[in-house]
Amino acid sequence: MNNQLDYSMKKLSRPLGKPGVPKPYQAESWRSETSLSNLKASTDAMQDLYLANGHGLDALLRSQGYATTADQIKDRFTLLLDAWPQSPSMVALLKTKEGYRDLLNVYNGLEYILFALQDDVAPELGIAVGFNATDGD
Structure with a gap:
């Protein structure tokens, strides 16, 4: 999940x-105008992975006594997805100041979740997250 958040950011x-x-043509799927809807689908999937029908990281945090952290992450996913911009394309949003701000809010929401995983969840559960956490060791 940490890796997926980093990649989405x-x-x-x-x-x-x-x-x-802004560099709108650096957006994934800019030609098909689906860059933002694709990113939302990835964020929905990360939320599903976090919750995992009561068997995911959310449940693990709660079972270890970290319900406050679990609530903060769950709430952040909810807030982020509820406030998601309506446009399916980043290109259209990057053409206005309001659209740029909306995308910054998405970025900040993802960053909050990433930091919560690294700074709160990892130490609480005794998980080491480092630069080579995905190198296969």
């Missing part, structure tokens, strides 16, 4: 570019 950071200088 990269899918957003490239088209966001630097403030005032």
